[in-house]
Structures are given as structure tokens and as C-alpha cells.
Amino acid sequence: MIRVVDVWKSYNGKSVLQDIAFEVKPGEFFGIIGPNGSGKSTLLKLLSAVEAADRGQIWLRGKQAEAHQRKDLAAWLAVLQQEPLPSIGFSVREVVEMGRFPYQSWLGTERGDSAPLIDGILQTLGLTELQHRTLEKLSGGEKQRVGLAKVMAQEPELLLLDEPTTFLDIGYQIQLMDTVHRWQRAEQATVVAVLHDLNLASLYCDRILLLDKGRQIGVGKPGELLREDLIYEVYGIRPIILDHPFHHLPQMLLRSAKDS
Ligand SMILES: Nc1ncnc2c1ncn2[C@@H]1O[C@H](COP(=O)(O)OP(=O)(O)OP(=O)(O)O)[C@@H](O)[C@H]1O
Structure with missing residues (x-):
């Protein structure tokens, strides 16, 4: 689905990504982790073809990122940003319906009826009751769910998420x-x-890419x-790293210096 080949990126002469190379297979849940400023969001921008790499190539569904037409890309690639919904005055349902734009003709009509799809997504995300409320009357967590509903309405094959759990309490983090x-x-x-x-x-991730200061430290399974x-x-x-007694995956316990 994605192939990143020796990618480099810099802004104003400052190197942000260096020699990044990995693949994401169809149907994978792939994570990108790393400290603040390590280049995670920049890499996501390159993967969504919003920005181009300085060197190297990004292949999406067998074609180089820059060779894809924007409207075609929007029919199978969706991005959930950290703060996805600035629009004021729109209702929850209207915003979710905006996810269908790539499927509409220039007259704004769609071949099939998307109402059952939208109803199902609102139901899944617990937004049915809120569907006629305007966005400014929602909490941060509710807005985040509306953002997810909108990208789900887009029915993407590839979903890119930039820190989807920011602003969410632990209950909503797990739910999302x-x-x-x-x-x-x-x-x-593919996510x-x-x-x-x-x-x-x-x-949640099948495999993870770990970045540090724009360098690729490793790609592999969580363990x-x-x-x-x-x-x-x-x-x-x-940290102290333990095996999760239930999922058998590594989980970290943080150590503080206060009692040492
Ligand atoms: N448009 C830009 N112009 C100049 N510098 C930029 C631009 N975008 C990002 N950077 C710089 O590139 C580096 C990597 O930024 P990026 O946002 O990709 O990191 P990140 O790992 O997502 O960080 P965080 O975890 O804090 O969100 C940072 O030093 C940032 O200041």
C-alpha cells in the first residue's frame, strides 16, 4: 500500500527527515512514534502527498505520490488531523456528510444514497443523538469523534491519523x-x-516505526x-517494561525520580 524509499526532507536548510525507508502492507495497522520534533507529522504529510520529499520516493498503491490526482486520492485516502474541525455553524451530520465530497459530481449529487451509511457511522460512534447539534456546542472529545465519523464516511482504503487521541480522556482514547x-x-x-x-x-499496532531527530531508529513489532x-x-x-498479562504485548511503567 505504501513504500517509502530513502526519503529526505528539510525546511529552510534544517534537516527534518533523513534516509527514511519502510513499507506498509495492505490491511496493516502501522504506528509512527518518536519524541516531539522527531519528524512524525512531517512524514505523515509526505504520505498524504500534501508535501513532497526533497529526495527519495513515496509510492502509494503502486504509483508515486506526486503522480496521483488530488480528487482521486481523496476517494481512497483520508487524513484525521489533530484539530480536524474548525468549521463553525455546521451540524454534526452536515460535517460527516462532507466526507462524501470525493464521491459527488460537480452538481453536488452522489450516485447512491449515502444516508444509510451516515446513519450507521453516527450510530457506531455514539453521535446519533448529537447529529443536529452544531459543532461549537460539542466537547473536545465529541468533536474528535465527529472528525473520525467524517473520515469514515469517506470510506478510505488508507487512513492516516495524526495523534488521534490528543484531547481525549483514557475512556475515549480506548473507545476511539x-x-x-x-x-x-x-x-x-490500512491505517x-x-x-x-x-x-x-x-x-493496537501490528508494526511500529520509531523516529528520533528525523532518523529511523527501527521498524518492527511492538516487542x-x-x-x-x-x-x-x-x-x-x-521505564519498566512488562508483558501485558492479557494481550501479551509490552506495556511501559514510568519511573519518577521523586523517591530516589
Ligand atoms: N513547515 C515547516 N517549516 C519549518 N520547519 C518545520 C515545518 N514543519 C515542521 N518543521 C520542523 O520540523 C521538525 C519536525 O516537526 P514535526 O512536526 O514533523 O515533528 P513531530 O515529531 O510531529 O513533533 P510533535 O510530536 O511535537 O508533534 C521540527 O523541528 C519542526 O519545527
Whole structure:
């Protein structure tokens, strides 16, 4: 689905990504982790073809990113940004319907009736009751769910998520990740998610890319990446890493200096 070949990117002469190379297979849940400023969002911009690499290539569905037409791309690639919904005055349902734009003709009409699809998505995300409320009357967590509903209405094959759990409490974090995961499995879609929470990344991602200062430290399964030596090298902390008794995936406990 995605092939990144020796990609480099800099802004105003400052190198932000160096020699990045990895693949994401169709149907994978792929995570990108790394400290602040390590280049995660920049990499996501290159993967969504919003920006171009300085050197190297990005292949999306067998074609180089810049060779795709924007409207064609929008029919199978969706991006959920950290703050996805600035529009004021629109109702929840109207915003979710905007996800159908790539399927509409220039007259704004769609061949099929998308109402049942929208109803189903609103139901799945617990937004049915809120569908006629305008966005400014929603909490941060509710808005985040509307953003997800909109990208789900787009029915993408590839969904890129930039820190989807920012602004969410732990209950909604798990709910959002579970919803995306269930949807991804049902639709056999591919998900690439930038995540700050390493425990969530371990629970949900098939494989993870670890970045540090624009360099690729490694790509692998959670157990291969969430190791004490690598976390120390990249984040400068020494967590305790345990095997989750239920999921058998690595989970991190943080150590504070206050009792030492
Ligand atoms: N448009 C831009 N112009 C100049 N510098 C930029 C631009 N976008 C990003 N950068 C710089 O590139 C580096 C990587 O930024 P990026 O947002 O990709 O990191 P990140 O890993 O997503 O960070 P965070 O976890 O804090 O969101 C940072 O030093 C940032 O200041």
C-alpha cells in the first residue's frame, strides 16, 4: 500500500527527515512514534502527498505520490488531523456528510444514497443523538469523534491519523482506538497512526516505526521496538517494561525520580 524509499526532507536548510525507508502492507495497522520534533507529522504529510520529499520516493498503491490526482486520492485516502474541525455553524451530520465530497459530481449529487451509511457511522460512534447539534456546542472529545465519523464516511482504503487521541480522556482514547481498529478489520483498510502514547501503540499496532531527530531508529513489532535500551536512547528515560498479562504485548511503567 505504501513504500517509502530513502526519503529526505528539510525546511529552510534544517534537516527534518533523513534516509527514511519502510513499507506498509495492505490491511496493516502501522504506528509512527518518536519524541516531539522527531519528524512524525512531517512524514505523515509526505504520505498524504500534501508535501513532497526533497529526495527519495513515496509510492502509494503502486504509483508515486506526486503522480496521483488530488480528487482521486481523496476517494481512497483520508487524513484525521489533530484539530480536524474548525468549521463553525455546521451540524454534526452536515460535517460527516462532507466526507462524501470525493464521491459527488460537480452538481453536488452522489450516485447512491449515502444516508444509510451516515446513519450507521453516527450510530457506531455514539453521535446519533448529537447529529443536529452544531459543532461549537460539542466537547473536545465529541468533536474528535465527529472528525473520525467524517473520515469514515469517506470510506478510505488508507487512513492516516495524526495523534488521534490528543484531547481525549483514557475512556475515549480506548473507545476511539477500538472503533478505528474494528472498522479497519471489517473494511480491510490500512491505517497509519502517529501516536505519542507508547502503550496504545503497542496495543493496537501490528508494526511500529520509531523516529528520533528525523532518523529511523527501527521498524518492527511492538516487542521489537519497545525495549528499555531503545526507549532510553530515544526518550532519555528508563521505564519498566512488562508483558501485558492479557494481550501479551509490552506495556511501559514510568519511573519518577521523586523517591530516589
Ligand atoms: N513547515 C515547516 N517549516 C519549518 N520547519 C518545520 C515545518 N514543519 C515542521 N518543521 C520542523 O520540523 C521538525 C519536525 O516537526 P514535526 O512536526 O514533523 O515533528 P513531530 O515529531 O510531529 O513533533 P510533535 O510530536 O511535537 O508533534 C521540527 O523541528 C519542526 O519545527
